[in-house]
Amino acid sequence: MNICKGNPDTLTTTGERTEGPLPAAATRNACKLCTPLGAAMVFKGVRGCLPFLHGSQGCATYIRRYMISHFREPVDIASSSFSEDDAIFGGAKNFAQGVDNVIHQYAPELIGVATTCLSETIGDNMLGMIKTYQDKHCGDGPPLVHVSTPAYTGTHSDGYYSAIRELIKAFAQPTRITQPRMVNILPAMMSCADLRHLREICALYELEATILPDYSSTLEGGSWECYHRISPGGTSLDEISEMATAAATLEIGHTQAVDKDSAGSWLERERGVRCDALGWPIGIRLSDQFFAAMATASNRPMPAILADERGRLVDAYVDAHKYVSGKRAAIFGEPDLVVGLAAFMSEIGVRPVICATGSKVKKWKELLASEIEGGTADVEILSDADHAKLAEAARTLKPDIILGSSKGYPLARELKIPLVRIGFPIHDRIGAQRMLSVGYRGTLELFDRVANALLESRQDDSATGYSYL
Amino acid sequence: MNSVNTPSSIRVLEERSGQVWTKGSGKEFSCDKKSAAGSVTQRACAFCGSRVVLYPIADALHIVHGPIGCAVYNWDIRGSLSSGPQLNRNSFSTDLAEKEVIFGGEKKLKASLIELIHYYRPKATFVYSTCIVGLIGDDVEAVCKQVTKETGIDCIQVDSPGFKGTKKSGYQAACEAAYKLVGTGDTSGISPYSINLLGEFNIAGEAWMIRGYFEKIGIQVVSTITGDGRVDDLRRCHGAKLNLVQCSGSMTHLSKLLKDNYGIPMERVSFFGFEDTARAIYTAAEHFGDPELLRRAEELVREEISLYAPKLKQYKKRLKGKKAALYVGGAFKAFSLVLALRALGMKTVLAGTQTGSAEDYEQLKEICDQGTVIVDDSNPLELAKFVLEKDVDLFIGGVKERPIAFKLGVAFCDHNHERKIPLAGFEGMLHFAEEVANSACSPVWKFAPRRQVKALRLPGSDESANQDPGTLASKGGAA
Ligand code: SF4
Ligand code: SF4
Numbered sequence: 007m008n009i010c011k012g013n014p015d016t017l018t019t020t021g022e023r024t025e026g027p028l029p030a031a032a033t034r035n036a037c038k039l040c041t042p043l044g045a046a047m048v049f050k051g052v053r054g055c056l057p058f059l060h061g062s063q064g065c066a067t068y069i070r071r072y073m074i075s076h077f078r079e080p081v082d083i084a085s086s087s088f089s090e091d092d093a094i095f096g097g098a099k100n101f102a103q104g105v106d107n108v109i110h111q112y113a114p115e116l117i118g119v120a121t122t123c124l125s126e127t128i129g130d131n132m133l134g135m136i137k138t139y140q141d142k143h144c145g146d147g148p149p150l151v152h153v154s155t156p157a158y159t160g161t162h163s164d165g166y167y168s169a170i171r172e173l174i175k176a177f178a179q180p181t182r183i184t185q186p187r188m189v190n191i192l193p194a195m196m197s198c199a200d201l202r203h204l205r206e207i208c209a210l211y212e213l214e215a216t217i218l219p220d221y222s223s224t225l226e227g228g229s230w231e232c233y234h235r236i237s238p239g240g241t242s243l244d245e246i247s248e249m250a251t252a253a254a255t256l257e258i259g260h261t262q263a264v265d266k267d268s269a270g271s272w273l274e275r276e277r278g279v280r281c282d283a284l285g286w287p288i289g290i291r292l293s294d295q296f297f298a299a300m301a302t303a304s305n306r307p308m309p310a311i312l313a314d315e316r317g318r319l320v321d322a323y324v325d326a327h328k329y330v331s332g333k334r335a336a337i338f339g340e341p342d343l344v345v346g347l348a349a350f351m352s353e354i355g356v357r358p359v360i361c362a363t364g365s366k367v368k369k370w371k372e373l374l375a376s377e378i379e380g381g382t383a384d385v386e387i388l389s390d391a392d393h394a395k396l397a398e399a400a401r402t403l404k405p406d407i408i409l410g411s412s413k414g415y416p417l418a419r420e421l422k423i424p425l426v427r428i429g430f431p432i433h434d435r436i437g438a439q440r441m442l443s444v445g446y447r448g449t450l451e452l453f454d455r456v457a458n459a460l461l462e463s464r465q466d467d468s469a470t471g472y473s474y475l
Numbered sequence: 476m477n478s479v480n481t482p483s484s485i486r487v488l489e490e491r492s493g494q495v496w497t498k499g500s501g502k503e504f505s506c507d508k509k510s511a512a513g514s515v516t517q518r519a520c521a522f523c524g525s526r527v528v529l530y531p532i533a534d535a536l537h538i539v540h541g542p543i544g545c546a547v548y549n550w551d552i553r554g555s556l557s558s559g560p561q562l563n564r565n566s567f568s569t570d571l572a573e574k575e576v577i578f579g580g581e582k583k584l585k586a587s588l589i590e591l592i593h594y595y596r597p598k599a600t601f602v603y604s605t606c607i608v609g610l611i612g613d614d615v616e617a618v619c620k621q622v623t624k625e626t627g628i629d630c631i632q633v634d635s636p637g638f639k640g641t642k643k644s645g646y647q648a649a650c651e652a653a654y655k656l657v658g659t660g661d662t663s664g665i666s667p668y669s670i671n672l673l674g675e676f677n678i679a680g681e682a683w684m685i686r687g688y689f690e691k692i693g694i695q696v697v698s699t700i701t702g703d704g705r706v707d708d709l710r711r712c713h714g715a716k717l718n719l720v721q722c723s724g725s726m727t728h729l730s731k732l733l734k735d736n737y738g739i740p741m742e743r744v745s746f747f748g749f750e751d752t753a754r755a756i757y758t759a760a761e762h763f764g765d766p767e768l769l770r771r772a773e774e775l776v777r778e779e780i781s782l783y784a785p786k787l788k789q790y791k792k793r794l795k796g797k798k799a800a801l802y803v804g805g806a807f808k809a810f811s812l813v814l815a816l817r818a819l820g821m822k823t824v825l826a827g828t829q830t831g832s833a834e835d836y837e838q839l840k841e842i843c844d845q846g847t848v849i850v851d852d853s854n855p856l857e858l859a860k861f862v863l864e865k866d867v868d869l870f871i872g873g874v875k876e877r878p879i880a881f882k883l884g885v886a887f888c889d890h891n892h893e894r895k896i897p898l899a900g901f902e903g904m905l906h907f908a909e910e911v912a913n914s915a916c917s918p919v920w921k922f923a924p925r926r927q928v929k930a931l932r933l934p935g936s937d938e939s940a941n942q943d944p945g946t947l948a949s950k951g952g953a954a
Contacts, residue, residue: 014551014561014562014563014564014565015565017560017561017562017595018560018562018595018596018597019533019534019535019559019560019562019595019596019597019598020560020596021559021560024594024595024596026593026594027590027594028594029587029590029591029593029594030590031569031583031586031587031590032538032567032568032569032570032587032590032591033543033546033567033568033569033570034565034566034567034591035547035550035565035566036543036546036547036550036566036568036570038543038547039543039544039547039548040542040543040544040547042544043544058513061606062520062606062637062638063510063516063518063519063520063637064519064520064521064522064523064545064606064637065520065544065545065637066515067516067517067518067519067520067523067875068519068523068544068545068548068549069544069548070875071548071874071875072548074874074875074877074878075874078877078878078881079878079882080855080878080879080882081878082515082855082856083515084513084514084515085512085513085515085516086512086513087509087510087511087512087513087514087516088606088638089509089638089640090609090638090639090640092638093606093609093610093636093638100512101512103511103512103513104512104513105513106513107488107490107511107512107513107514108513108515110486110488111485111486111488111513111514111515111854111856112856122606123541123542123544123576123606123607124606124607124610124638127576127607127610127611128610156542156573156576157542157543157544158542158571158572158573158575158576158607159572159573161543227882228924229881229882229884229922229923229924229925230882230883230884230924230925231924231925232925233485233856233859233860233863233882233883234882235485235856413550416551
């Protein structure tokens with residue numbers, strides 16, 4: 007049997023290429039996931055926390071499935087399992103029953119409640135329901151925190167940042183104490199290795215850090231000798247409650263920096279903790295900014311280890327610049343990741359010809375323009391994009407390489423160019439959790455991946471089969 | 476610490492106690508219930524069921540009407556193959572935004588459909604309504620009618636909002652939708668010895684193998700709707716003389732409609748394992764009552780088995796006496812797996828399904844050994860509990876079950892729609908044995924903390940560490 011190898015997106019059912027105006031109304035192969043997924047990911051980064059989605063169970067199951075295929079770890083997310091009646095009459099009964107069952111089975115230290123489209127639309131009063139539940143149980147049992155995540159108002163990225171903010175609002179107690187060696191780090195949606203590296207960096211600056219969320223061990227743990235109801239690790243509630251005592255907050259992600267209601271700006275406004283809004287530390291310039299902020303927060307110069315790493319990174323840039331310089335890249339993913347990657351690409355001489363995200367982001371063009379050297383006049387900037395739009399642009403602009411999640415594979419295959427996997431989800435490779443890309447060391451690893459992908463494709467394309475490049 | 480040192484410390488939720496049963500216990504068993512809130516069910520939703528059944532129709536346009544999640548989590552994640560068009564591998568969605576949720580999404584749906592149909596020229600279009608649409612009350616039916624009229628392409632609503640129930644209700648909705656096309660095609664050229672293969676999903680090309688068996692013995696396969704499916708085959712499948720239904724849950728309803736309205740008889744079959752595959756082929760051959768057909772069937776079965784059976788021996792030797800747990804979507808798969816594992820010398824100590832019916836479970840109880848635990852609509856904690864209690868060597872399930880096994884140092888075999896290796900038919904049995912043996916006999920398990928024996932203590936760890944509770948859980952704790 008012959009299997010049609012073409013890209014499913016460009017073919018009619020009879021196999022011809024399609025022509026005519028591009029469909030615009032429907033989303034074709036979305037470049038985003040839904041809001042509760044982001045919230046669930048944050049809740050997975052809090053110690054003893056069980057995520058709970060208020061709505062029909064399909065949403066929870068799909069989100070679990072998706073996270074499991076990326077992290078390859080248990081991801082238990084409870085649901086209030088709405089039936090038709092609940093959708094009509096409200097989900098209060100299911101909610102209470104669901105929470106009872108979760109407490110009974112999981113004995114969580116916290117339940118992170120996120121809404122779904124359905125419960126948002128029927129207008130279930132989450133806060134009221136939580137209060138009723140807690141009153142009825144006289145405050146016994148774990149605390150519940152709520153984040154509102156209707157998927158029709160944002161993407162997984164929004165859900166992620168909202169959940170961080172709600173956790174801080176709920177638990178960061180006001181205080182007069184300041185612990186000068188304490189720092190809060192609010193990371194964007196990074197890999198487990200990235201989060202671990204951030205912690206290492208803090209130690210080098212002799213800082214004690216609260217990283218929220220920290221799913222580095224809950225979503226990449228060791229092999230178990232016994233069954234953990236909830237994966238060990240994560241930021242503890244005590245740590246969150248002490249966040250107001252920190253000397254500073256480092257908030258990572260460009261879109262966070264322009265968001266007046268971000269978690270970091272809330273901590274600054276309401277709890278008096280200075281907030282440094284930073285980009286995603288990929289590449290030398292953005293990492294420099296990050297380390298400068300670390301130096302300020304810690305009042306320490308850059309540790310020698312990091313200075314060495316920076317030196318090696320510059321050296322690597324030099325060694326491989328000819329292989330990458332002048333190449334053109336298509337980048338897609340979470341809005342902040344794309345800005346970080348675009349900054350990195352442009353500093354090694356790769357032109358980011360397409361920058362795409364599925365989110366609708368305020369000032370995204372400006373954010374990109376601030377990081378891409380030489381202006382963005384010739385850069386196709388697509389926010390609110392889907393993979394069909396990304397593919398159309400790529401067919402015209404013919405990039406040499408794609409940076410993004412596994413979802414870029416069909417396009418890479420069609421254009422016969424390499425895909426360097428980064429972001430979420432990566433479900434066709436092993437080790438997404440372990441891919442390091444932040445700081446000098448992470449950039450070095452990512453840089454090698456990019457350069458080697460280009461070398462490999464050069465080798466594959468050559469008629470000679472050069473074994474020495 | 477939030478851990479479970481001994482399996483007995485995981486308790487089954489009271490509401491679920493009837494859904495967990497041990498053979499020989501004499502207790503009542505209940506199933507066919509909606510999932511308990513907060514139980515972390517492994518089940519998905521009705522919409523998921525309808526997608527599973529219809530999406531392999533490769534030359535149809537499938538569009539999900541609702542917010543983005545429901546569509547995007549389904550984008551090309553399955554292992555069902557098409558020999559031609561690939562339109563089904565896209566994820567199309569109306570991706571409703573807030574204002575459409577408030578003011579209704581009909582306009583966007585219509586605009587989306589018209590554009591997509593003109594661009595991709597599908598043979599038909601299926602529109603799946605998700606929870607939100609069920610709630611805001613869009614008249615999807617009316618939009619479909621209009622679009623059909625304007626474009627000349629059949630546009631069919633699949634009424635499957637997730638909250639309508641489990642996957643099963645989605646199967647029903649899918650069958651209703653598919654049935655709307657049945658009877659609209661030309662049945663000329665259909666042989667008196669002809670079948671429809673229903674509920675075969677062509678994972679990794681399995682439907683092609685099975686189709687090959689039938690064609691070899693002289694039976695025409697009119698349609699394989701749920702695997703490498705085509706709209707035109709669906710339109711004329713009422714011309715076939717027999718329906719072979721594999722995944723009974725998903726396709727029983729369609730075959731019932733075909734029986735009631737076209738008088739086509741139905742037989743339940745399975746193509747998993749030598750025994751079941753042979754039986755399925757004989758069932759069809761016997762149905763047509765032609766001695767020549769039967770002779771050819773016997774010849775085929777003999778040939779295939781003599782080709783693959785000897786190769787199984789090496790795996791059987793390695794797998795003898797190992798214990799398996801299985802948790803799968805439908806009951807039919809569970810029956811076949813129990814038998815296939817037995818054929819490999821393995822024992823099934825835990826068997827469960829997401830959506831089995833009372834009738835299914837009766838059959839499952841019968842074929843299982845004494846002491847086997849049977850679970851309906853289980854959750855990760857229960858599954859982990861029994862994996863530990865029964866000290867299993869192999870788990871068979873899908874993506875969501877995999878980490879439960881792996882974390883506890885247990886081999887795993889993927890047996891759902893996402894796998895990429897054909898496990899059906901005679902040849903598939905060999906793949907199955909190979910996959911099971913390669914995983915279950917992998918040397919990596921010796922490093923799993925739960926499996927570590929004295930000789931393999933961590934370098935530098937002291938003797939007392941031998942008493943770790945995990946070891947107790949796996950050995951001493953085994954009931
Ligand atoms: S339960 Fe409803 S909203 Fe959730 S995935 Fe299923 S159809 Fe979509
Ligand atoms: S209904 Fe909303 S929350 Fe649920 S899967 Fe769909 S988009 Fe996500």
